[in-house]
Amino acid sequence: MGRKKKKKKRKDKIRERIKRRKMLEKEKQEKKDVRFRCLECGIEEDIPRSVVKQFDILDNGDISVPPRFDCEVCGGLMEPIEYTSVHGITYKIDEK
Ligand SMILES: [Zn+2]
Structure with missing residues (x-):
C-alpha cells in the first residue's frame, strides 16, 4: 500500500x-517582442507582444492595417515588421 x-x-x-x-x-x-519600424525615420523598437495584442483588440476598426505606434523620435508611424494579429492576419513591412 x-x-x-x-x-x-x-x-x-x-x-x-x-x-x-x-x-x-x-x-x-x-513575452516575445514584436519589432516595429518607423516608416519615416526607420528607427526600430521592440514592443512587448502583450502590448501589441492589447492595441490590436482595442483597435477594432480597420483590420487590414496593423497596430501602429507613434515614433518617439520623429512622430511618424511605426508598423510591425512582421506580426500576426489576433484576427489571424499577418502584417509585413515590404522590404524595398
Ligand atoms: Zn521615426
Whole structure:
C-alpha cells in the first residue's frame, strides 16, 4: 500500500513538471517582442507582444492595417515588421 502511494505521488510530480514547462513555454511566446519600424525615420523598437495584442483588440476598426505606434523620435508611424494579429492576419513591412 505504502509503496503504491509513493509511486502515484511521483507520477503526479512529473505531470506537474510537464504542465509547468508547457506554461512557461506559452509565457515565453507571449513575452516575445514584436519589432516595429518607423516608416519615416526607420528607427526600430521592440514592443512587448502583450502590448501589441492589447492595441490590436482595442483597435477594432480597420483590420487590414496593423497596430501602429507613434515614433518617439520623429512622430511618424511605426508598423510591425512582421506580426500576426489576433484576427489571424499577418502584417509585413515590404522590404524595398
Ligand atoms: Zn521615426
